Amino acid sequence: MASFTPEATIGPFYPGAFLTGFSQDLWTVAPLAAHHPQGQPMVLVARFLDSMGQPVPSLVVEFWQANAHGRYRHPEDQSEAPLDPQFDGFARLRTSEDGVMRLRTIKPGAHPVVRGSGEMRAPHLRLTIFASGIDRLITQVFFDDEPLNQSDPVLQSIPDPRVRERLVARRRTGSADAGAASEYEIDVILRGEHETPFFDDWDQ
């Protein structure tokens, strides 16, 4: 059994240049390009709060998701759903002073839990969260208009329905983005009474 390099916080001085090193808008492959990813453009507005109810600025989220067909651009995803040449499914964003970030992306498709299985993962976004004061946190965000939430094995693994609900983004009416087919919002509470559930991806 190897020993692993311990994780640490990104601290307060994470270079902004690293944010722009990756896409921050998954609708757009390049400025003025006519190419666009397949599927429905959506917006997720996520607000991050601390135990005092204060917004958390300069928090970095890496989003990772399937494309509109439910396929990840990952060597281990051997599903028969097609890749989308215009969609890699990775974005890195930072919260503003009011603790908010807006992700412009494509609504992810549902996909089998494992290849060929009848059990389905509901459409969801995978979040890796970094900020001063915390080490890497991971969680997943679901959408309140998806019936598959009722049988999603990750969402339903959280026994308390009130806690489970904290991972479900609510659909808003309208969007500030003219191109959005839908806009969702969610509060992620890092610590406190209504704390968001986070997952452990270490082997037990």
Next chain:
Amino acid sequence: MTTRDAVQRGGRLLPVVVNDRESETRTPANRLYRIPDAARDPFAPCPPAPVVAAAESDLTRIAPGRPPARGETIAIAGRILDEDLRPVRRTLVEVWGANAHGRYSHVADAIRNDAPLDPNFYGFGRLVTDEDGRYRVRTIKPGAYIARRDISWWRPPHVHFSVVGSGVRLVTQMYFPGEPLNETDFIFLIVPQVDRGRVIGEPLTSTSGDRTFRFDIVIRGRFQTPPDADE
């Protein structure tokens, strides 16, 4: 909490860094939830590695041909390995740190820190590992800086590392051997004693040129061979 809730949580309870207000207000108080075994598919993002210019791994010059940054030029080199100790190939490594005076080139540091900027040091760089998972960066030995004046908490010299891609994700900090401030730094001390050697660079002897520290990184997760470029 129901019994089932307690069982399902079963994951780690994350430690809080003493005297770090942001850690105290941002670290989840509840245990992490275990991911059901059936759904333990790639949680770690696998973004395609960006195209990175060779000069981006030399932090001592802000552009080729510019004057060198102030301070001692050092090299940090090592390998990125997965949990089976296989090389993590073609993965992105991002590196950042303070300048020789202990000042970051970040607007947030201007508020706190009256140490000078160095016009020839931005303090961030990146590279992609080779086929053996190797990396090498040139940078400046960072200065120490004060994190909290009211309790005289100094951060020892350290360099931040981030590894993303190829099925692994890790952010860590590398410290330098023999620094007295290591022993009083709350962020260093939260590392379990048995693992502290893992975050201290190892000075290499008999090198010519830059003083070099070896820093191997072993990450939980299994390296996945990235698809071929034309796939």
